[in-house]
Amino acid sequence: MxxxxxxxxxxxxxxxxxxxxxxxxxxxxxxxxxxxxxxxxxxxxxxxxxxxxxxxxxxxxxxxxxxxxTRHPWGIPVEGTIAAGEPIEIFSEPDQTIEVGHGVDPESSFALIVRGQSMIEDHICDGDYVVIKRQRTCENGDIVVAVHLVEGTPGKATLKRFFLEKEQVRLQPANAELEPIYIPRDEWDREWEIQGKVIAIVRHYGGPGRAA
Amino acid sequence: MxxxxxxxxxxxxxxxxxxxxxxxxxxxxxxxxxxxxxxxxxxxxxxxxxxxxxxxxxxxxxxxxxxxxTRHPWGIPVEGTIAAGEPIEIFSEPDQTIEVGHGVDPESSFALIVRGQSMIEDHICDGDYVVIKRQRTCENGDIVVAVHLVEGTPGKATLKRFFLEKEQVRLQPANAELEPIYIPRDEWDREWEIQGKVIAIVRHYGGPGRAA
DNA sequence: CATTGACTCGAATAGCCGTTCTACTCTTGA
DNA sequence: TCAAGAGTAGAACGGCTATTCGAGTCAATG
The missing domain is CATH 1.10.10.10 (Winged helix-like DNA-binding domain superfamily/Winged helix DNA-binding domain)
Structure with a gap:
């Protein structure tokens, strides 16, 4: 351009x-x-x-x-933690942000802190930050934040690889000890929502954390 | 403070x-x-x-x-790629930088692109960026950039975990298929140099790369 | 009550900043 | 040769900026 x-x-x-x-x-x-x-x-x-x-x-x-x-680095908000074996709620971590360059649009991106070992075989570890690009659709094999919408609650989110199969959606953890979640197509359409896909991860060794 | x-x-x-x-x-x-x-x-x-x-x-x-x-995000330069099974030279990648917040001092830090699977069991993958803090010493278990100084060459660098043992230094890859490097203390003192230790890693999925 | 410290306003000042204008020199190409 | 375009200098202007000063309010403390 x-x-x-x-x-x-x-x-x-x-x-x-x-x-x-x-x-x-x-x-x-x-x-x-x-x-x-x-x-x-x-x-x-x-x-x-x-x-x-x-x-x-x-x-x-x-x-x-x-x-x-015209192209410059930005910070994106850290919106909470995400599991793991059991889906847990995304809760807000006010004011915390991480810096990512690479043309990541801060308007359409956010970060989560990973808890647990469910994606360990994809080399995403406990404590890593995952950078999520907001989108409602995804492709097979993408690592996505999927939310199970249950009435009366804000929804429960989980981090998994997404696979669309014949009759169902498979949400696949990257850990041989954990079973994938299988969801029939109609239930998927009715009760689930893709919140975004992982576009980057950031890991810190030793250091205390991050700046505001 | x-x-x-x-x-x-x-x-x-x-x-x-x-x-x-x-x-x-x-x-x-x-x-x-x-x-x-x-x-x-x-x-x-x-x-x-x-x-x-x-x-x-x-x-x-x-x-x-x-x-x-007083604490603000900065970009640090990407200074080259680093292996892996075989030590290879660090070569400069001009103008490329990655953004890292977290109070990383750009004066004393730089980044390398990892090539190969030698640190895979520490969940550092081929293509990841490792953020290095420049220091000449380290502690046992740190992941370090170690350079073997050979006369007449700029030196060959490798990314390994550092362990100081009784009579020797052990540079341990995180891959069961690779053997650690053992270096007698006197040779270590004479011919080797610590260039820094890993303080963070950054991984990008799918995306093309990064901005200047 | 008197004092102190934290906070607030309004006004004034000296200097900095982006922008515009005129005029000039080159180089390129018709 | 002439015209057009890119690049340069200098000066000027109006607005913006950081800072300072004097004066005042309010709450807590003695």
Missing amino acids: PEPLGEFQRRMLEFIVNYIRREGMPPTNREIGKAMKIASTGHVDYHLSMLEKRGYIIREAKKSRGIKL | PEPLGEFQRRMLEFIVNYIRREGMPPTNREIGKAMKIASTGHVDYHLSMLEKRGYIIREAKKSRGIKL
Whole structure:
């Protein structure tokens, strides 16, 4: 999608990216000018408008440091824990987030903390974070968050591999000691819901946890 | 380390964190005032100085949007791939980074892409990213990047669990099919070097990759 | 009551910021 | 040669920003 860039503007974009990474905020036009040895702020503005026209950045007019990268890292909320052998409820972990880059859309993604060994053969361990992309459908073999809707409760969720078979849906744990759940098609349609599929996992060794 | 915060200042800090997450830059004092229904910018400045004094933020005087979080997410560079059965060289993957929050210091951390199945029993798979904290020492049982220094080459690195035994160092793969490497103490001291230990792993399912 | 500390407002100030305008130099190509 | 386009400098302008100051409120404490 992005048009190729000249050498100079490529270096300028690189400076902006590094500045944001280093300082936690975008640079001002004058700071860019100083770093790129450009004397005129109007000149910087000119190059920024080029970068914007070509889709590398988005600018907010008149705002100081009003430069955004079109692809940039974001945090997504951790919405609770999920099991395991027995389905348990997703409960909210207020304020906790994990950082994932990779173009994960924070609007349509969230994370859960895995409890138990039910996905151990897929190398998803107790304590891992799983990053879920919200979607109501999935393909065979996807690892999904499936929710059993029971009236009067918020629903019980489980993390399993999804397989659509002739007469039924099979929710397959990745642990030889655990049995898959078989659900007839009509019951599936009526009482179950896909909440999303796993697109990434994050595991921490030793460390205390995560930042806010 | 951080002193506890009053309700109001806690909400103010939360707003700042969310603003940065949402907008990619810190808010101005006026924007904070508007969001917190504070009429006076001097008033905002007062609360910010409280947050700074208590160690939650750092401010750069006179700079617009000059607020930094003391713990904030960063990207760390991906420096290459690492094996596996056979030690291979770390080669640079220019420009690639992954995002990790959790207070990982980007100055002292980097990431590698795992190739092969040598750590599979620790549930570290082919294609996973391992996040390495640079350090020259480690404790028994740590998963480390160990480099065998051979003259005239940049060194060959391997990913193993480290065990210091009576007369030797044991570098233990997590795969029953692979033999550990045993290194006499004097050879270890002379020819080997710890480059860092694994503090996190990140795995992506399906998706194409990551953003710059 | 008097004092202290935390919090709030309104106003003022000096400087920073994004943007625009004019003018100039190259290079490319018709 | 002429025109067009990209790149550069300098200056100016109006708005935005962080900071400071003086004054005031309120609750807790002595």
